[in-house]
Amino acid sequence: MLRILRAAYALSLAAACLAGAVSPSLADEFPSKPIRWIVPFSPGGATDIVARVVGQKMQEAWGQPVVVENKPGAGGTLATDLIARAAPDGYTIGGISLNYTMYPFLYPSFPFNILKDFSPITLVARIPSILVVTPAMPVNSVDDLIRAAKASPGKIGFASGGGVGTGGHVAGELFKKMTGVDMTHIPYKGGGPATADLIGGHVQISFATTTSIVEAIRANKVRPIAVTSATRFALFPDLPTISESGVPGFVTEEMQGIVAPAGVPPAIIDKLNREIVRILNLPEVRDRLVNLGATPVAGTPAEFADYLRTESAKWAEVFKDSGITAE
Template sequence: MDPHTRRCGRRRRLALAAGLLPALLLAAPGPALAQAAARYPDKPIRLIVPFAVGGTSDVFARLVGQKLSTAFGQQVVVENRPGANGNIGTDIVAKAEPDGYTLLFAADGTMVINPSLYEKLPFNVERDLAPVSRVVLVPLIIVANPQLKASTLPELVALGKRADADLDFSSAGLGSTGHLAGELLKSRTGIRMSHVAYKGGGQAVTDVVGGQVPLLVTALATADPFIKSGKLKAIAMTSGKRAAGAPGIPTVAEGGVPGFDVSSWYGILAPARTPAPVIEKLHAELARILQADDVRRRFQELGGEPIGDTPQAFAGVIKDDLAKWARIVKDAGISVQ
């Protein structure tokens, strides 16, 4: 064989090898990923809560984290990373290693409202995060400092319509579900009140209890201990029906605003590209936990209903809610610079 022919043959072999290399690289991790998923989890898991300690997401995250720790035999460490209405903690998870050891306990406000509020986010919800399961559906509640001269929704609306009305209401953050529920109440009733944003439901509750702000729209889980102790008074639930955990508190619709229905959901997501077997294992364990009678009772005591839907169903909810809240944010004229 002449030298030219040998050189051509060598080039063809190198080209063939180069062409096969990407396929080999893609195929090679398969068994390794399967083995890693089979062992998962074999070290502690970080569950990032993108809001402050004491808020609704924190309360439910710690309940679920404790159950997952027991189920997996590995510690699930709840880590609060508040700021920018949940964007800071969410971005940490979006950029984390996609191995199932950094998870997000997300609120709907960050996932499906923030994309309409902020001109630019450091993450894309549908591209950078993988849904595992919604955990709980939580109706919101309007609560007030006991000194406020209104104890029912009709009394609050009458107070807020007075010429000298100067009411403030707080929420877990600008653009949160509580904030938009308050804005929707304003538009439906003509009540005059201004929003005061906080970095989490815990601090918002503290300031309403202390009298710095008269009103708060938050989840029942956050406000319930203060209602029972008399430090806050319940005005109305924002959900379409009364909460199982607080059947004595009427809804906004019952108070004269027909069709009013706003609730929040909380769920767990992982970084995009987390192996499907890991997502499936997490979902299966969450679904089992959320079906347990003791968990259901505890969630209902806190004003929530456990969900445990599939990753595919959760992705569908996110898609639909992104469109729904985009319309509401536009109509309310809310934006964040």
């Protein structure tokens, strides 16, 4: 699959670059037709929720439809191909998550570079994950989970909403490495399906993003154990961090960002950025994202590019130490 994507991308790159020249007048008129927003996972997960909340406000402001398309599969690489190969005119954008900074290390032959093949628009939100268990499992703390996993090596399955190498998978592998337990990774195509199977007891635990799991926690359909961030989570202040629960130094957070294909004219990137940042700063949008479990972060394209460089460097070390690979 990755070899096919690499070949297709190479063939489309020259044409995309030629299509990327946009005059100031056309930039002023942008958008004059529907915007396509590609989501690399199934409906219900964090990336999907962000796209629908922000996309609806963009549509209201600009009078042009913002069409959210869910393209799950291959850990998000199918969506990556669609975004990278799209015409660099600003009419195709995509939501990305933390795993996009991990792909080059997960797939040694991965044909895209998040720092070169895309135009960063803005970082949208930082999203901690919550370690949750199915209600039928007699686990109420990180210590309980460690004891249960050591008593039954390999028999506890942890779900990830996105597949191999995504945030939920890496969090689980980091937990295994730092605690010495053996658990089995169960990949899903999105946060929605992973949560459904967790509620149904088909999988025992998950390191689920707050945006995809908060409602299930509130409905007492899953049991929260701890959060993966460095500090406690505002919506559940009594829930400890994993780090303070006996695994010092354990920290991992998801992120949500928006990119376009490489070569989109700066004037259009700036216009997209200004509108999305305006929307993210609306009180009702901030409150909606916070209630879903996200911490809104709105900045410039340059700031997002710096963030991606920093995260890529960090995860290069994590993958080197863990040996995780999909090839």
